[in-house]
Amino acid sequence: MKMYELFDINLKERELLSFIGAGGKTTTIFKLAKELKNLKKKVLVTTSTAIFYPEKDEFDKIIVSSSNDIIKTLRSIxxxxxxxxxxxISSENKLLGLSKETIDNIYNIDIFDYILVEADGSKRKSIKSPADHEPVIPSRTDKTVGVIGIDSIEKKINEENVHRLEEFCRVVNCKPGDTIDEEKIYRLIKNQKGLFKGSPLKSKKYVLLNKVDNRILEKRALKIVELIIKNKVTINSIIVSSIIGEKYHVFNESLMGQ
Known part of the structure; x- marks a missing residue:
């Protein structure tokens, strides 16, 4: 299965996808972008927060500009x-993002076939809960992909393993020092102030349970899927995946009885 199929991307229509959460957002975005490029599509990768400066083989053109006239430079793509x-570019070699309003404007002028936005920061950790100012999702987002690294299972809930520790404990109803398990990840997904906080109402929601790199983690991920289905959480699709290993198992709306 191709990555664009995981997110039900229609190859005949423009789409804006925003990626939030933690545990593989950037890797997912650039792998998806490469697939769409190979299909002769015009793809924009950007961020409304910050991403590490990409490797040379990950893009064809990079534009770094704070000018309000940035749209004028895109006509020749x-x-x-x-x-x-x-x-x-920051002192940490991070590419600092555009405002969500600028991203919406780029979408509206109909230059790119697909816009892929990293709309959340995670400090390279595998799990997080958003702060008050996060995530930063453009209003024109068609699909919101919430990413969680399943390698966080069985780890202690502390500053080392969880980004936004205080917010995480509040959302999943736990305390520092507890252990991350399936129930806590389920609570993070279903809570309105959790994984999909700020997602536009009309945006379809995709849960990407990533870093499922062995059978043990796969079983743990499937328990989370069971909880989501059993409790009829409004999700369009759940993807149990190893993005790096290119292994995917998809649970869509029909399986979830929606």
């Missing part, structure tokens, strides 16, 4: 390319 845009 060729088909079958990946363009990366940010407003500046």
């Amino acid at each position: 060729n088909r079958g390319t990946i363009t990366v845009i940010g407003r500046e």
Whole structure:
């Protein structure tokens, strides 16, 4: 199965996808972008927060500009390319993001076939809960992909393993020092202030349970899927995956009885 099929991407329509959460957002975005490029699509990768500066083989053109006229520079973009845009480069070699309003404007001018947005920061940890100012999701988002690294299972809930520790404990009703398990991840997904906080109402929701790199983690991930299905949480699709290993198991709306 191709990655664009995981997210039900219609190859005949434009789409804006926002990726939130933790545990593989950037890797997922660039693998998806490459697939769409190979299908001769114009792909924009950007962020409304920050991402590490991409490797040279991950893009065809990169634009770093804080100018409000950035849209004027996009008219000459060729088909079958990946363009990366940010407003500046930080001292940590991070590409700092555009405002969500600018991203909406780029979507509206109909230059790119697909816009892939990293809309949340995670400090390279596998699980997080958003702070008050997060995530930063453009209003024109068609699909919101919430990412959780299943390698966080059985780890202690502390600053080392969880991004936004205080918010996480509040959302999943736990305390520092507890252990991450399936129930806590389920609570993170279903809570309105959890994984999908701020997702546009019309945006379809996809849960990506990533880093499922062995049979033990697969069984743990499937328990989370069971909880979501049993409790009829409003999710369009759940993907149990190893993005790096290119292994995917999809649970869609029909299986969830929606």
